Amino acid sequence: TKKVILDVDTGVDDALGILLAVKSGRMDILGITTVNGNVSLEQATLNTRKILQLLNVTDSIPVVPGAAKPLMRSSYFEHRVHGQDGLGGALRDMPVAVKPAEGHAVDFIIDRVSRAPGEVTLVMTGPLTNLAIAVVKYPELVQQVKEVIFMGGVAGNFGNVTPVAEYNMYVDPEAAKIVLHAGFPLLTMVGLDVTRQALLADEHIRELGDTPIGRYVAESTQDYMKRYSERNGVRACALHDPLAVGVALSKELVTTRHYYVDVETRSDLCDGQTVCDFQSRLGQKPNVQVCMEVDAGAFLRLFVDTLRV
Ligand code: BDR
Numbered sequence: 001t002k003k004v005i006l007d008v009d010t011g012v013d014d015a016l017g018i019l020l021a022v023k024s025g026r027m028d029i030l031g032i033t034t035v036n037g038n039v040s041l042e043q044a045t046l047n048t049r050k051i052l053q054l055l056n057v058t059d060s061i062p063v064v065p066g067a068a069k070p071l072m073r074s075s076y077f078e079h080r081v082h083g084q085d086g087l088g089g090a091l092r093d094m095p096v097a098v099k100p101a102e103g104h105a106v107d108f109i110i111d112r113v114s115r116a117p118g119e120v121t122l123v124m125t126g127p128l129t130n131l132a133i134a135v136v137k138y139p140e141l142v143q144q145v146k147e148v149i150f151m152g153g154v155a156g157n158f159g160n161v162t163p164v165a166e167y168n169m170y171v172d173p174e175a176a177k178i179v180l181h182a183g184f185p186l187l188t189m190v191g192l193d194v195t196r197q198a199l200l201a202d203e204h205i206r207e208l209g210d211t212p213i214g215r216y217v218a219e220s221t222q223d224y225m226k227r228y229s230e231r232n233g234v235r236a237c238a239l240h241d242p243l244a245v246g247v248a249l250s251k252e253l254v255t256t257r258h259y260y261v262d263v264e265t266r267s268d269l270c271d272g273q274t275v276c277d278f279q280s281r282l283g284q285k286p287n288v289q290v291c292m293e294v295d296a297g298a299f300l301r302l303f304v305d306t307l308r309v
């Protein structure tokens with residue numbers, strides 16, 4: 001099992017990513033750090049605790065709150081997609097015994113990585129604020145992390161907040177810039193162009209069956225699916241964050257290519273846009289392993305089979 005820290009802004013799909021990670025049994029999850037994003041830091045932390053409660057994981061995985069704001073900007077919540085509470089209204093009245101851990105996500109990441117240099121994979125499924133602060137606070141982190149896998153950006157020219165910006169990049173582009181240029185030996189981007197191919201449909205939810213997790217997935221994805229269907233004309237929803245977890249579990253699910261990637265931070269129109277230099281026009285050293293294709297069938301199989309047991 002590989003040592004992993006998940007960093008999340010728990011909305012609907014982050015929650016599904018946590019379910020996949022824990023249920024896989026193939027990750028030694030050192031902790032889950034939370035960040036402002038889809039919902040406030042407090043709500044993201046509460047949602048994360050609820051998901052662990054749902055999994056009956058009540059004390060072995062610390063939930064550590066991190067940044068409550070992007071580095072330089074205001075919060076930009078995504079209630080239209082994830083609902084007022086971030087879980088599409090599911091687990092509304094669930095009592096939560098899981099407590100948030102003491103301390104700050106940034107210090108937690110630094111501590112756990114530096115205690116096991118070369119061993120810890122960071123799976124980031126929210127804005128990159130916590131990791132950016134960690135890198136600035138403790139630059140050695142960059143060489144000590146085994147790999148960083150982040151869901152964010154697009155290898156192409158579209159977005160899901162603005163015409164060109166993906167949500168996690170849009171919310172904290174300055175943090176993304178720090179992470180992209182930090183010099184991580186292995187930085188893997190799971191962008192919107194690939195996650196939009198990993199679609200959860202009603203048939204998959206039916207396969208999960210009438211279990212607490214099956215019922216939770218069905219309920220939490222109702223509005224999320226509706227929104228996707230209105231925009232795309234298919235009844236389904238993208239498993240953005242679970243795919244980042246999937247890539248951490250099995251690199252075979254995707255093909256990657258090494259490119260120079262940067263993010264725009266100084267444009268009214270394009271802030272948060274990731275720019276992949278496919279043709280090496282800037283003459284810069286590649287900094288990101290960019291996921292190019294996903295075996296969506298294999299990933300959906302993994303997702304359903306893992307959550308079903
Ligand atoms: C990303 O934005 C968030 O709303 C999702 O949780 C995911 O991390 C997709 O662009």
Ligand code: CA
Pocket residue numbers: 008009010011013014037038125126241
């Ligand atoms: Ca997310």
